[in-house]
Amino acid sequence: MTTQTAEASRPEVVRLGRMERARRADLDILAVFVVAQVGCVIAGLVAPGKFAYVTTGNFQVMLQAIPELGIVAIGVGLLMIAGEFDLSVGANYTFAAIVMANLVTGYGMSPWGAAAIALLVGLLIGLLNAAVTFWLRIPSFITTLGSGLFWEGFTLLYHGAGFVSFTPTGAFVTATSGSFGVLEVEFCWFIVLAVVCGLLLHRHRLGNWFYAAGGNATAARAVGVRTRRVKTIAFAIAGVTAALAGILATSRVQSIVPGQGTDLPLNAIAACVIGGVALMGGRGTMLGIVLGSALIYLIQDVLLLLRAPGFYLQLFVGLLIIAAAGLNQFARGRAARQGNG
Amino acid sequence: MTDSPAPLLELRDISKSYGQVQALRDVSFTVGKGETVGLFGDNGAGKSTLVKIMAGVERADAGSIFWEGKPAPLGSRRASAELGIEPIYQDGALCESMPIWRNVFLGREDTVRGGFLRTRRMRDAASDILRSDIEIGAHIDTDRLVSELSGGQRQAVAIARAVHFKRSLLLLDEPTSALAVRETEALLGYVRRLRDEGVSSVLITHNLHQAYQVCERFVVMSRGRVSLDAARDEVTLADLTNRVLDQ
Ligand SMILES: Nc1ncnc2c1ncn2[C@@H]1O[C@H](COP(=O)(O)OP(=O)(O)O)[C@@H](O)[C@H]1O
Ligand SMILES: [Mg+2]
Numbered sequence: 202m203t204t205q206t207a208e209a210s211r212p213e214v215v216r217l218g219r220m221e222r223a224r225r226a227d228l229d230i231l232a233v234f235v236v237a238q239v240g241c242v243i244a245g246l247v248a249p250g251k252f253a254y255v256t257t258g259n260f261q262v263m264l265q266a267i268p269e270l271g272i273v274a275i276g277v278g279l280l281m282i283a284g285e286f287d288l289s290v291g292a293n294y295t296f297a298a299i300v301m302a303n304l305v306t307g308y309g310m311s312p313w314g315a316a317a318i319a320l321l322v323g324l325l326i327g328l329l330n331a332a333v334t335f336w337l338r339i340p341s342f343i344t345t346l347g348s349g350l351f352w353e354g355f356t357l358l359y360h361g362a363g364f365v366s367f368t369p370t371g372a373f374v375t376a377t378s379g380s381f382g383v384l385e386v387e388f389c390w391f392i393v394l395a396v397v398c399g400l401l402l403h404r405h406r407l408g409n410w411f412y413a414a415g416g417n418a419t420a421a422r423a424v425g426v427r428t429r430r431v432k433t434i435a436f437a438i439a440g441v442t443a444a445l446a447g448i449l450a451t452s453r454v455q456s457i458v459p460g461q462g463t464d465l466p467l468n469a470i471a472a473c474v475i476g477g478v479a480l481m482g483g484r485g486t487m488l489g490i491v492l493g494s495a496l497i498y499l500i501q502d503v504l505l506l507l508r509a510p511g512f513y514l515q516l517f518v519g520l521l522i523i524a525a526a527g528l529n530q531f532a533r534g535r536a537a538r539q540g541n542g
Numbered sequence: 543m544t545d546s547p548a549p550l551l552e553l554r555d556i557s558k559s560y561g562q563v564q565a566l567r568d569v570s571f572t573v574g575k576g577e578t579v580g581l582f583g584d585n586g587a588g589k590s591t592l593v594k595i596m597a598g599v600e601r602a603d604a605g606s607i608f609w610e611g612k613p614a615p616l617g618s619r620r621a622s623a624e625l626g627i628e629p630i631y632q633d634g635a636l637c638e639s640m641p642i643w644r645n646v647f648l649g650r651e652d653t654v655r656g657g658f659l660r661t662r663r664m665r666d667a668a669s670d671i672l673r674s675d676i677e678i679g680a681h682i683d684t685d686r687l688v689s690e691l692s693g694g695q696r697q698a699v700a701i702a703r704a705v706h707f708k709r710s711l712l713l714l715d716e717p718t719s720a721l722a723v724r725e726t727e728a729l730l731g732y733v734r735r736l737r738d739e740g741v742s743s744v745l746i747t748h749n750l751h752q753a754y755q756v757c758e759r760f761v762v763m764s765r766g767r768v769s770l771d772a773a774r775d776e777v778t779l780a781d782l783t784n785r786v787l788d789q
Pocket of ligand 2: 590
């Protein structure tokens with residue numbers, strides 16, 4: 202085979218291979234993240250008056266805000282790796298949170314029970330997305346665009362446009378919006394979820410099937426992987442994580458208002474793409490998703506601290522998405538050329 | 543054929559239509575244990591359809607199927623896979639974005655209880671097969687993504703999978719049409735070696751010369767019917783070529 206000679210002249214290809222190659226893209230995003238963090242810390246130390254980055258307050262806000270997008274992005278990212286989209290996570294997030302807040306504030310239900318019901322609502326919305334997608338054989342992009350609008354409208358129909366306050370007390374507050382010293386509980390939930398889903402994705406056969414279903418569904422089916430069932434599980438996870446993010450955010454700000462999650466679906470997809478998840482499915486890592494979410498928040502934070510107008514956020518995130526996707530494409534092309542000698 | 547032990551797989555009077563097109567008409571086809579059968583015919587003769595029925599990805603409209611003499615409906619890919627029937631696709635039908643070892647074990651992962659992967663064991667096993675049984679080359683790291691492999695290497699991975707899981711019947715539908723000469727020879731070598739281990743194969747190809755070297759029996763199809771079914775000692779390569787061209 203001609204590749205043998207090409208291979209021999211490129212021993213570094215073999216050496217790098219020890220690390221799972223799918224993970225190598227993580228190094229790029231990790232490097233970007235570290236450089237950005239170091240830059241911010243230095244700037245914060247040099248000019249603490251103008252750029253209050255290195256402060257407990259900023260750190261705390263960061264640890265509260267990253268999970269809100271990050272938890273949604275974990276579900277959306279797993280689903281994207283499995284080859285499907287969920288654009289309804291924003292509506293799901295809001296609807297589930299409003300159901301919970303109404304049950305507690307309006308009907309005096311225990312917040313634990315109400316939160317469990319909210320998670321169930323998220324799960325059902327996810328399963329419904331899967332069912333409609335597979336029964337009608339339409340792209341999930343369309344299904345969930347539709348279901349997102351539907352649940353947004355349904356929220357207004359069932360609840361109206363006003364906010365609901367949510368002021369539980371006791372252990373529920375500690376478990377959803379408390380803190381251990383500087384470590385915010387939301388952030389702990391986020392990390393635990395990332396570790397659990399990361400193990401599922403990279404170390405469990407279900408994760409293997411996510412990659413296969415998203416990478417080449419026909420090949421996966423040929424070896425007996427039930428791709429619809431696998432994707433249905435991914436839809437369910439996306440639904441549950443969206444609801445969980447809604448619960449945590451509502452508990453922190455003690456209220457929820459319809460329309461709050463509107464930006465979430467695209468931001469979550471952006472976080473995933475920045476983190477190296479392929480839009481066409483089959484590629485991506487948990488570390489990438491986590492870092493992608495953190496990076497989006499980092500940009501937001503820097504702009505807030507600099508008191509820059511909001512549109513800068515869109516501007517930078519927009520550029521970052523394109524740069525990240527371009528970088529991945531470039532890396533993939535390089536890998537393919539090496540293989541063909 | 544009737545007195546010998548039951549063939550590994552027997553298809554009897556199989557018909558299959560796609561809408562108005564009748565792809566197969568009363569086709570009977572057998573593969574013995576450890577036998578390599580060459581399947582030939584013009585484009586549209588129904589070869590791929592026949593193989594897809596064996597693979598369980600298409601269902602016959604009529605006819606019956608027997609596995610080692612017992613009725614076996616082969617209604618799904620899963621049912622076919624459980625008998626040990628494994629299609630080897632031109633591009634290997636692998637997931638490009640996944641490493642070689644994950645592809646080898648896809649759908650049949652080696653796990654501890656609870657479904658967590660034994661990654662070390664699967665990696666080592668995949669290297670072993672690629673190195674010793676398939677000889678794709680000792681330098682191929684099983685952590686490489688399939689997207690980095692050539693067509694021949696991909697098929698080798700698919701065959702490695704079949705070897706490891708002790709498949710009993712390989713279905714090769716024009717496996718060599720996209721391969722370089724050396725890769726083609728390597729592939730035919732695997733088929734021969736597997737036959738020595740008792741694995742049967744059905745090989746579809748337009749290259750009769752190649753097929754004549756590895757197959758023990760030849761079946762020629764024409765417009766959905768079998769027009770010739772002969773053992774190697776019953777036909778010469780020239781006869782065979784004429785029968786295929788003669789349609
Ligand atoms: N999925 C399909 N839908 C409709 N017609 C098909 C389909 N697959 C095969 N056919 C038709 O069935 C006949 C046999 O095709 P096939 O088995 O692919 O032949 P071969 O592999 O011998 O070239 C052809 O006329 C082909 O057009
Ligand atoms: Mg064909």
